[in-house]
Amino acid sequence: MSVVVRFAPSPTGFLHIGNARPALFNWLFALKHQGRFILRFDDTDRERSTVEFAAAISEDLAWLGIRPDVVVRQSDRLAHYDAAVATLKATGRLYPCYETADELDRRRKRQIARGLPPIYDRTALKLSDAERATLEAQGRRPHWRFKLDQVDVTFQDLVRGEVHVHADSLSDPVLVREDGTYLYTLPSVIDDMALGITHVIRGEDHVVNTGVQIQLFKALDATPPVFAHHNLLTTVGGEGLSKRTGALSLRSLRDSGIEPMAVASLAVLIGTSDRVEPIADMATLAAHVDLAHVSRAPAKFDPADLATLNAKLVHQLPYEAVRERLDALGIGGGQSFWNAIKGNVSTVAEASTWWRIIFDTVTPTVEDPDFATTAASVLPRTPWDETTWTTWTETLTAATGRKGKALFLPLRRAITGRDHGPEMRLLLPMMDRERVVARLKGEAA
């Protein structure tokens, strides 16, 4: 059986690190099993769904490195849902209900007051044809509920093992609203059937839906797919990440210099028994990730961990991976520049700091002008290479008796204006000799 998975966002907001997780789990699962990945926009909520959000989601997925094989929109597929509704009505599994939201609310309150679970009591099932006709004559339009089998629905979850959903403690779910629009439950099942979805990987907030949806698959004579429900991401304080957590949206992470593979590595490893480490590419991450390792407890996300992981990833990036971005930022210097400084930046864009220090004007810090003058006087002639720094500092030790920090720190401060940074042995040969001499003299150069 070849694997077919889908990621099914509602285009009602931007992707953030939390709701990118099902996209990543599905994508990695497809990669691992040479399967297909479908992007399905759950856009039946016409008021909240927008084409702009759909476009932004596609763009953010592309940034992550997720390339869907197929893209579908539920708004294009309404005829399929209508056909299923006809079947469910014919088999008596979908029944019309006429209660208003207010009536249902009052009924729920009465049930709670009497210590009963607030489950829909199936009053509408008992309506006679004449009663329904009267209600319709009063101008009421029905919404439609799926008549659940009141049994324990059991399934094997790839994350959670055997899962039970007690359908006898659930209300019959509304599948079609009064105005004929669809709620999420039915269209999802129809699409999963029609598109041959083999595995549904989604957040554990959908476990109860799965119980209901398994009954729908069966009511429509289909075999349910395999399910996997991953844990959800929360803030360090334990709150859920809502769609509106702007700072954690993929686009704002991207704008703040976070690498897509840092997001991907953290997002899928954080809630597992595996160590969170930066993984360089999706294929390696796919081989690494195992749904059975996903924890059942929520995964706590600290943005500081993402920054740390990003820095580790950046330190490992080869020049080829950043060349275009450095060019776009106007940062030259090529491979030797990148290799010299990458260990000292936490984002690729930060390379510009070192670019300016090496190739642009810096005001140096010279605390001991005599020492700096001596240093300038024994500075080797060009051409320079990676041995020049050692030659120079050994000469300086011989001339001044200075060693260690007393020798290196004043030179670093004078030449870079900073206390810390990349190895001077690598920086020096990239620099202009006149500039180094000027900075040793305390001149901005």
Ligand code: GLU
């Ligand atoms: N649109 C649903 C959601 O975003 C899809 C859930 C599913 O994967 O079936 O939660």
